[in-house]
Amino acid sequence: MSVCGAARCWWIQTRGAVSLRVLQQNRTVCTTGAPESIREKLQAFPGGSIDLQKRQESGIAVLTVNNPARMNAFSGCMMLELEQRVHELESWTEGKAVIVKGAAGNFCSGSDLNAVRAIANPQDGMRMCEFMQNTLTRLLRLPLISMALVEGRALGGGAELTTACDFRLMTSNGVIQFVHKHMGLVPGWGGAARLVGIVGSQNALKLLSGAVKVDPDCGRQMGLVDEVLLCSSGEGETLTHAEQWLRPFIKAPAPVIQALKKVVVSGRELPLEQALKTERNVFGTVWGGPANLKALALKPKHK
Numbered sequence: 250m251s252v253c254g255a256a257r258c259w260w261i262q263t264r265g266a267v268s269l270r271v272l273q274q275n276r277t278v279c280t281t282g283a284p285e286s287i288r289e290k291l292q293a294f295p296g297g298s299i300d301l302q303k304r305q306e307s308g309i310a311v312l313t314v315n316n317p318a319r320m321n322a323f324s325g326c327m328m329l330e331l332e333q334r335v336h337e338l339e340s341w342t343e344g345k346a347v348i349v350k351g352a353a354g355n356f357c358s359g360s361d362l363n364a365v366r367a368i369a370n371p372q373d374g375m376r377m378c379e380f381m382q383n384t385l386t387r388l389l390r391l392p393l394i395s396m397a398l399v400e401g402r403a404l405g406g407g408a409e410l411t412t413a414c415d416f417r418l419m420t421s422n423g424v425i426q427f428v429h430k431h432m433g434l435v436p437g438w439g440g441a442a443r444l445v446g447i448v449g450s451q452n453a454l455k456l457l458s459g460a461v462k463v464d465p466d467c468g469r470q471m472g473l474v475d476e477v478l479l480c481s482s483g484e485g486e487t488l489t490h491a492e493q494w495l496r497p498f499i500k501a502p503a504p505v506i507q508a509l510k511k512v513v514v515s516g517r518e519l520p521l522e523q524a525l526k527t528e529r530n531v532f533g534t535v536w537g538g539p540a541n542l543k544a545l546a547l548k549p550k551h552k
């Protein structure tokens with residue numbers, strides 16, 4: 250093997266081991282990710298909230314970005330609160346899915362420009378990004394099926410937030426726009442890396458360099474948007490439609506849905522050998538389990 254080949258092999262193995270450890274010790278690694286100094290700085294920017302409602306009967310949680318006076322922009326406190334909410338969801342063993350939405354008919358207009366101005370130096374910017382990358386990575390790795398429900402606008406960091414979910418549903422008035430270029434920026438919350446994974450590098454480059462307003466048609470064509478919902482009269486109605494869309498995907502006991510999500514995450518993030526190992530381990534958690542035994546007793550025909 251050439252030196253380059255050996256180095257590449259070593260790098261892949263090391264990356265695999267590290268990735269697996271990160272996936273396995275997800276909580277430990279991520280909660281210690283951000284230095285205290287950036288937490289203190291974010292704390293200084295109040296406003297808005299991140300609301301979490303866990304519906305025990307359906308196993309669906311609703312996570313609402315709530316700052317309507319600023320089009321649901323993320324204040325510093327909201328960034329900290331998002332981390333807390335994700336932490337709560339990580340241990341929700343009865344859960345199956347989470348819907349991420351904005352309050353009052355809009356998704357999210359990114360980071361609060363007032364807060365951003367106050368930490369407009371490269372060091373703080375990178376620490377804020379590290380903090381948000383950690384939280385959004387944990388959101389995407391939740392053992393729950395996640396969906397961004399995009400009503401109105403998802404701009405800048407709001408567009409990045411949509412990519413931290415497994416699915417994106419959009420109402421007919423929805424727009425996802427990576428406006429970073431217009432702000433003299435690039436995505437920093439992990440949105441570019443995830444976007445490439447979703448739509449491919451060619452399309453990602455178009456969306457980022459063109460700051461394209463992705464409407465439902467464009468979103469469907471590129472594979473960024475999974476379903477378009479008609480705009481309905483009430484906020485509650487759109488949420489009900491989103492829950493109906495999720496229903497076929499979560500029609501199984503929570504441990505089975507959570508196991509499915511785990512094998513998809515490992516398949517998405519780990520090198521094949523590591524993903525196969527994780528898949529075997531997760532298989533072991535459901536094989537001979539209550540849902541499996543019940544199904545065997547029923548002798549179902551999958552017609």
Ligand SMILES: CCC(=O)SCCNC(=O)CCNC(=O)[C@H](O)C(C)(C)COP(=O)(O)OP(=O)(O)OC[C@H]1O[C@@H](n2cnc3c(N)ncnc32)[C@H](O)[C@@H]1OP(=O)(O)O
Nearest residue numbers: 318319320322358359360361362363404405406407428432
């Ligand atoms: C991670 C990188 C990033 O996220 S950079 C941030 C990217 N986001 C932006 O640049 C959004 C800038 N805002 C806009 O383009 C417009 O406000 C949008 C969202 C299109 C809404 O326009 P329109 O319907 O006319 O409402 P408006 O402008 O009067 O806004 C209502 C109030 O909300 C505020 N607002 C909006 N977005 C933010 C934001 N990101 N940070 C702080 N405040 C925001 C507006 O300033 C306005 O407030 P006010 O009524 O003037 O006090």
